[in-house]
Amino acid sequence: MEPPARKKTGPLMKAVTATRMRDMALGALGAMIGAWAAPFGSAMLGALAGVLASGGLRLAMPKGNWLGEGERLAARPHKRDRPQEREQAVLESLPLAFLMLDEGAQVTFCSTDAHALLVRDPVGQHISAVFRAPAVLAAVNRSLSGETRDETFEFTALRPRTRHLRATIRVPGREKRVVLALQDVSQVHRLDAMRMDFVANASHELRTPLAAISGMVETLQGPARNDTANRDRFLGIITREVARMARLVDDLLSLSRIELQANVTPTAQEDLRPIVAEAVGATASLAAENGNDIHVDLGEGALIVRGDRDELLQIFHNLISNAIKYGGADQPIEILRKAQPEGWIGIAVRDHGEGIDPTLVPRLTERFFRVNKRESISRGGTGLGLAIVKHILTRHRGELQITSTVGEGSSFTVRLPTP
Numbered sequence: 001m002e003p004p005a006r007k008k009t010g011p012l013m014k015a016v017t018a019t020r021m022r023d024m025a026l027g028a029l030g031a032m033i034g035a036w037a038a039p040f041g042s043a044m045l046g047a048l049a050g051v052l053a054s055g056g057l058r059l060a061m062p063k064g065n066w067l068g069e070g071e072r073l074a075a076r077p078h079k080r081d082r083p084q085e086r087e088q089a090v091l092e093s094l095p096l097a098f099l100m101l102d103e104g105a106q107v108t109f110c111s112t113d114a115h116a117l118l119v120r121d122p123v124g125q126h127i128s129a130v131f132r133a134p135a136v137l138a139a140v141n142r143s144l145s146g147e148t149r150d151e152t153f154e155f156t157a158l159r160p161r162t163r164h165l166r167a168t169i170r171v172p173g174r175e176k177r178v179v180l181a182l183q184d185v186s187q188v189h190r191l192d193a194m195r196m197d198f199v200a201n202a203s204h205e206l207r208t209p210l211a212a213i214s215g216m217v218e219t220l221q222g223p224a225r226n227d228t229a230n231r232d233r234f235l236g237i238i239t240r241e242v243a244r245m246a247r248l249v250d251d252l253l254s255l256s257r258i259e260l261q262a263n264v265t266p267t268a269q270e271d272l273r274p275i276v277a278e279a280v281g282a283t284a285s286l287a288a289e290n291g292n293d294i295h296v297d298l299g300e301g302a303l304i305v306r307g308d309r310d311e312l313l314q315i316f317h318n319l320i321s322n323a324i325k326y327g328g329a330d331q332p333i334e335i336l337r338k339a340q341p342e343g344w345i346g347i348a349v350r351d352h353g354e355g356i357d358p359t360l361v362p363r364l365t366e367r368f369f370r371v372n373k374r375e376s377i378s379r380g381g382t383g384l385g386l387a388i389v390k391h392i393l394t395r396h397r398g399e400l401q402i403t404s405t406v407g408e409g410s411s412f413t414v415r416l417p418t419p
Contacts (some may be wrong), residue, residue, distance in 0.1 A: 097114040098114055100178060102176070107123050117157075117184060119159050136167060149170065151169045168345065180396070200367040209244050210245070247385075251384040260412035265306075273298055279320055294333045315389050316414070318386070322412075328351070335350075353409050356404040361404055365389070396416055400412065
């Protein structure tokens with residue numbers, strides 16, 4: 001025969017029992033002290049006086065009675081956390097963006113990271129009100145109906161801005177609820193689009209001179225075989241197109257090499273003054289042909305930065321070449337030191353050409369972007385010069401600031417941190 005189960009004692013009864021035991025112990029101690037301290041023959045009166053004194057002391061204490069003590073202890077919150085509260089605390093601490101849905105496709109939980117992806121708190125809303133995407137609702141319905149238990153797909157969220165999200169829907173165990181995990185893959189889509197644009201543009205830039213060369217060769221092999229005058233003209237076109245392809249391939253290789261080292265910051269210390277002078281010397285013949293005078297004013301003292309000398313030289317070579325090509329014939333070009341906050345050095349390359357529409361300035365560092373494509377090609381441009389400058393400065397933890405006014409010219413300021 002099993003022993004009878006013990007009745008559970010509530011916190012109030014435990015407090016009352018503990019308080020009564022303390023009162024009895026205090027009373028006994030008072031009686032002993034009173035009997036010991038009383039005169040001979042009056043121990044009983046001394047014990048009684050000790051009991052009365054201890055009782056009065058107990059009642060004089062704050063919340064001294066056993067009922068008040070019991071109420072105080074009973075009013076304390078339980079030390080043990082509720083299982084639901086512990087579960088929610090664990091879920092909120094997970095570094096994941098996910099929602100939990102009940103059997104009616106209502107959102108019952110939203111993680112901290114998921115809040116960052118959404119416009120407002122989705123808890124209590126139907127999933128169709130959270131995402132205006134039919135693919136999400138269809139996948140959730142399939143999971144709740146038991147057709148699928150694990151599904152991954154991508155969809156486009158339009159609020160608060162257009163983003164590409166990858167969703168994974170899973171049904172935990174046999175429960176009638178769904179976990180919807182979210183991942184923002186917008187950056188991946190942007191990189192894919194950039195790569196596709198780059199391949200398309202590079203193919204086009206190479207295919208155009210190749211088609212011209214192929215046509216000239218076929219003409220020389222056929223009708224113009226014995227035409228000396230046209231042969232020299234065709235050979236000149238072939239030479240020009242070959243040089244254009246060589247420049248394009250060189251720029252593509254430079255850009256690829258720079259991107260491979262994007263996360264490796266240079267450690268050597270270089271003085272920008274001789275680097276700028278070398279870049280001016282390298283472009284002197286081109287400036288003379290175009291009638292440009294280059295004025296350099298870098299102030300006094302060394303301009304020491306941490307960087308790769310060849311890449312720094314390429315920055316100023318590209319900027320000065322662009323100023324010569326697009327700054328207008330017989331127009332001066334200025335290379336000046338610009339005042340910067342402490343810890344930075346700024347050098348500007350300014351031309352006095354036609355200037356650039358301010359709406360196009362943010363796109364100047366895009367690969368193969370040209371304000372005037374026909375003029376750029378005729379001047380031997382590849383559309384990669386400023387993209388190379390931007391990537392070099394990114395590797396050097398620097399910046400390129402561009403300002404332009406239509407009819408007045410443009411200024412390209414290179415900002416580099418000091419060691």
